[in-house]
Amino acid sequence: GEDVEQSLFLSVREGDSSVINCTYTDSSSTYLYWYKQEPGAGLQLLTYIFSNMDMKQDQRLTVLLNKKDKHLSLRIADTQTGDSAIYFCAVRDDKIIFGKGTRLHILP
């Protein structure tokens, strides 16, 4: 079945860029998603990319999609303390399949 992999932890200094990577096995997903989970809260859709796009930029967020390598990344520019959260990569066929989440820790 579909598998979505991402590293579990990432530490970044405040002001630097964060890059969270994700790989997936199924290429039939129309949309690929990044969800953010803040402490004690549910998941919120952060951004998404349509499968026929290579890049999507939304303010401080840049999503890159390499369909050939089945690789998705999320770049957060000028990382702030409020960006501290768990970030989930997700793909979708008949259901959403999530990665295990990357916990982003911001260093002062």
Next chain:
Amino acid sequence: EAQVTQNPRYLITVTGKKLTVTCSQNMNHEYMSWYRQDPGLGLRQIYYSMNVEVTDKGDVPEGYKVSRKEKRNFPLILESPSPNQTSLYFCASSLLTDTEAFFGQGTRLTVV
């Protein structure tokens, strides 16, 4: 305000005592689902529903039941809870299978 509402937010119960976690959405979404989130395992889907009276098993359905008698509600039922069902549970809904999913705030369940 568009939202998915779960209740309760926190629940401590004893083994074998039946419980229900409610989920309600006000967006007229067709698709609803339940997930459990466990450390190191991420989110795993328990059950999902494509529409009223249509429910299907997800990846970890054992020990759970659901019902979808009306579009807005999708309760999760644990007939005889066990300690291995201690987890953080999320309900989600979306208009279609391929559109943004909205999540509830989560229910932290502890079974002792």
